[in-house]
Structure formats: C-alpha cells, structure tokens
Amino acid sequence: MQAADEYRGGPDAGPELAVMAPRSNIEAFCETAALADAMRAAAADRRMARAHTQVHMGGIAAAVRRFEAQSTPNLLIVESPAEQGALPAALAALAEVCQAETKVVVTGRFNDVELYRELMRQGISEYLVMPLAPLQLIETIARLFADARAAPVGRVIAFMAAKGGAGSSTIAQNCALEISRYADLETAIVDFDLAYGTASLNFDIDTSAGLLEAIDQPARIDPVLLDRLLIRIDGKLSLLSGPGGISRDLSAAPAAVEAVMLTLRASLPRIVLDLPMMWTGAVKSALFNADRVVITAEPELASLRNAKFILETLKAARPNDVPPLLVLNKTGLARRPEISAADFAKAAGAALCAVIPHDPRSFGAAVNNGKMLLDMAPKSKAAQALRQFARQLAGTEKAAVRPRSFFSRFGIFRKT
Numbered sequence: 001m002q003a004a005d006e007y008r009g010g011p012d013a014g015p016e017l018a019v020m021a022p023r024s025n026i027e028a029f030c031e032t033a034a035l036a037d038a039m040r041a042a043a044a045d046r047r048m049a050r051a052h053t054q055v056h057m058g059g060i061a062a063a064v065r066r067f068e069a070q071s072t073p074n075l076l077i078v079e080s081p082a083e084q085g086a087l088p089a090a091l092a093a094l095a096e097v098c099q100a101e102t103k104v105v106v107t108g109r110f111n112d113v114e115l116y117r118e119l120m121r122q123g124i125s126e127y128l129v130m131p132l133a134p135l136q137l138i139e140t141i142a143r144l145f146a147d148a149r150a151a152p153v154g155r156v157i158a159f160m161a162a163k164g165g166a167g168s169s170t171i172a173q174n175c176a177l178e179i180s181r182y183a184d185l186e187t188a189i190v191d192f193d194l195a196y197g198t199a200s201l202n203f204d205i206d207t208s209a210g211l212l213e214a215i216d217q218p219a220r221i222d223p224v225l226l227d228r229l230l231i232r233i234d235g236k237l238s239l240l241s242g243p244g245g246i247s248r249d250l251s252a253a254p255a256a257v258e259a260v261m262l263t264l265r266a267s268l269p270r271i272v273l274d275l276p277m278m279w280t281g282a283v284k285s286a287l288f289n290a291d292r293v294v295i296t297a298e299p300e301l302a303s304l305r306n307a308k309f310i311l312e313t314l315k316a317a318r319p320n321d322v323p324p325l326l327v328l329n330k331t332g333l334a335r336r337p338e339i340s341a342a343d344f345a346k347a348a349g350a351a352l353c354a355v356i357p358h359d360p361r362s363f364g365a366a367v368n369n370g371k372m373l374l375d376m377a378p379k380s381k382a383a384q385a386l387r388q389f390a391r392q393l394a395g396t397e398k399a400a401v402r403p404r405s406f407f408s409r410f411g412i413f414r415k416t
C-alpha cells in the first residue's frame with residue numbers, strides 16, 4: 001500500500017508512556033538550565049496535570065535554605081554538580097532539613113555504580129544521570145509514587161474528523177473492533193457524539209443513554225457505574241454512548257469527560273473515543289488527554305485546512321506525545337478532483353498513517369446490515385487498509401504501570 005511506504009513516525013513511533021503522576025507536591029532545585037527546562041517541560045505535560053510542581057535554581061544549597069523554615073514537599077529533586085566524593089556530604093546537609101516522608105531524587109553528572117549504592121544507602125529514592133528528557137522525569141515521578149498493586153493504565157485513542165462526514169466514526173468503530181480482536185484486549189468505544197452518534201446504529205444494538213447518565217452526574221462516575229453502563233457488542237468490545245436523538249439539550253462539561261476518561265483508563269486496557277467534529281471545551285480536553293489522536297480527512301481543501309489547524313494545535317499542546325495520526329479517507333471518488341495523498345501529507349505537514357479508498361458499495365452494505373466493514377467486506381481494499389492501521393494502533397504490549405526496570409530502559413545504572 002502506498003501509505004505504508006510513505007509512512008513515517010506512525011502510531012508506535014516515539015515515546016510511549018502510559019503513566020500519570022499522582023496528586024503531589026514536587027519541588028526541583030536545579031543547577032543547570034538543562035534540568036530546569038526539562039523539569040518545566042515535564043510539569044507542563046498532560047501526565048503531570050495532577051501534580052503541583054515548582055522549579056527553582058540554586059541546587060542543594062538553595063533547597064537547604066528554603067526548608068530550614070518550611071516543610072518539605074512529597075518529592076524533592078536536587079541537582080548536584082559536586083564531585084563524586086563530595087556528593088554524599090552535600091546531601092547530608094539536606095537530610096538535616098528533610099522530613100521523613102519526603103522522597104529525594106538526585107541528578108548528577110557521574111554514571112558510577114559505587115556512588116549510586118552510596119546514595120541509596122543514604123536513603124535517596126533515585127539517582128539520575130544528566131542529561132534527562134522530560135519523559136524520564138515523568139516516569140521516575142510516577143514510578144516513585146506508584147503503588148505496587150496500582151491499577152493498569154489503559155491506552156486512550158481519540159478519533160476526530162477534519163470535516164463532518166469524513167468517516168471518522170466509521171474508522172473509529174472498525175479500529176476498535178479490530179483492536180479488541182487482534183490485541184485480544186477489552187476495548188470500549190465511547191461515542192461522545194451524544195445526539196447524532198452512530199455507534200449503536202452501526203453495530204445494530206439498542207440505543208442506551210449510558211454515557212448521558214454518567215456525564216449528568218460527574219461526581220458519581222466510578223468503575224462500578226461505568227461497568228454497569230457499558231454494553232457488550234462483540235467478544236471483547238463494549239460501547240458507552242449517548243441516547244441518540246435531540247429531545248433535550250446535550251452538552252458535556254470538560255470535567256465530566258475527564259472523569260469518564262480517567263475512570264475507564266484505570267479499568268480497561270483500550271479505550272476508543274469517537275469525538276464529534278466540534279471545538280468545545282470537552283472535545284479539546286479529550287484530545288489533549290488522549291494517548292493517541294487520529295484525525296480523518298477527505299482529500300479536499302476544507303479537510304486539509306482543518307487538519308492542519310488541528311495538527312498544529314495538538315502538536316503545540318502535547319509536545320512530549322506522538323503527533324496526531326492522519327488518515328486520508330474516501331480517496332479515488334469518481335469524477336471528483338482531489339488532492340493527491342502525497343500533496344495532502346506535504347501540505348498538512350504530517351505523514352499519512354492510512355489511505356482508505358472510497359468504496360460506497362462495501363460501506364453502504366455494512367451500514368445496511370448493522371455490521372462493521374471489516375466483517376462485511378473483509379477482503380476489500382478499504383478493509384485491508386483499516387486492518388493494517390488498527391493493528392498498528394493496537395499496541396499489543398500490556399499497557400500498565402509496572403515497576404519495570406528503569407535501568408534497562410534508559411541505560412542508567414545496571415544492577416550488577
């Protein structure tokens with residue numbers, strides 16, 4: 001397939017970090033601008049939204065001065081340029097002012113096992129060697145607070161159209177089905193298009209207003225409630241959707257959407273969000289907090305302009321995340337002049353992750369039979385492109401906060 005050849009930086013390129021830092025106070029005392037910048041970038045990341053982070057300069061000496069007069073935070077990160085032999089002594093002064101519950105992470109220049117062991121003996125939680133990337137800091141922070149029995153963190157994949165009717169919902173539903181089967185993981189579709197959502201129609205199941213019940217009372221959202229509201233539609237696939245219809249005003253507060261996402265993430269390994277083509281607080285919040293964002297566009301000018309806007313906005317808001325994934329749908333429509341896949345990718349400034357041909361016969365048959373295209377016309381070109389894309393999105397690794405080896409991941413100290 002053409003898209004596969006052009007494909008650069010796809011769903012599984014770049015960093016993957018399925019962790020969330022908990023509610024906590026964190027203070028960093030840096031010596032170098034490099035660490036201060038990395039700390040600020042980490043603090044601004046979506047995964048750190050619940051932590052309160054302050055970044056100071058002045059290293060260990062500044063930390064000692066500050067905490068002589070006030071209590072220490074949950075986590076203290078200090079940078080020290082001190083020579084190997086001098087570091088333990090410098091930390092002893094800090095220990096004098098540090099409360100017992102405070103965890104201390106030290107960053108330094110020396111990659112040395114003896115030093116590491118000595119610092120661990122002193123009660124330091126972790127020693128990290130500079131330079132450090134924001135994601136390393138986030139992982140360390142999340143891991144230090146992670147309960148050994150902590151719930152796994154699911155992967156949220158949000159789908160939005162660059163233009164209504166581009167096929168985003170259809171692609172989201174087919175991808176969710178394929179992910180649940182291919183990765184063999186419990187997957188939920190959340191149809192956030194409360195009034196006009198098509199998931200229940202397309203899967204041919206009775207409408208339920210489950211999602212509305214949840215977002216009407218955000219304070220009650222918990223795993224038990226969502227588990228009751230989810231409707232099973234295939235082996236490992238369930239659906240949470242709105243009522244379908246416009247008998248009342250339908251809107252969701254961003255906080256309610258966040259609560260749904262947070263709760264589902266803690267109980268399900270894969271969550272597919274089908275977002276309406278709107279730019280509301282709730283939609284933005286869902287896009288900013290998802291692990292992957294898929295933008296579906298048609299090969300025409302309005303889609304291109306909107307896709308470009310969405311891509312640029314999300315790249316700026318999520319600098320440490322995989323950039324949004326661009327899908328070009330309904331290509332090759334007879335007698336319609338269209339922008340070629342190569343030109344579209346170039347103008348949008350993003351690689352295409354899938355190119356799906358216009359195939360009204362197969363998609364129409366799927367809708368009429370209440371089936372997914374993947375089951376209705378599994379051999380069609382469109383189904384092949386969809387399946388390939390969904391499998392890349394699936395991420396078959398177990399998405400979980402496990403106390404996995406930090407050492408092997410970042411090549412810091414290896415345990416000997």
Ligand SMILES: Nc1ncnc2c1ncn2[C@@H]1O[C@H](COP(=O)(O)OP(=O)(O)O)[C@@H](O)[C@H]1O
Nearest residue numbers: 161164165166167168169170357358359360363
């Ligand atoms: N590649 C395609 N070829 C033909 N029809 C398609 C294709 N993709 C989607 N459709 C059809 O386009 C219509 C709009 O799709 P939908 O997924 O609801 O769009 P969106 O969610 O982007 O508004 C549906 O009837 C769907 O079956």
Ligand SMILES: [Mg+2]
Nearest residue numbers: 168169193276
């Ligand atoms: Mg839709």
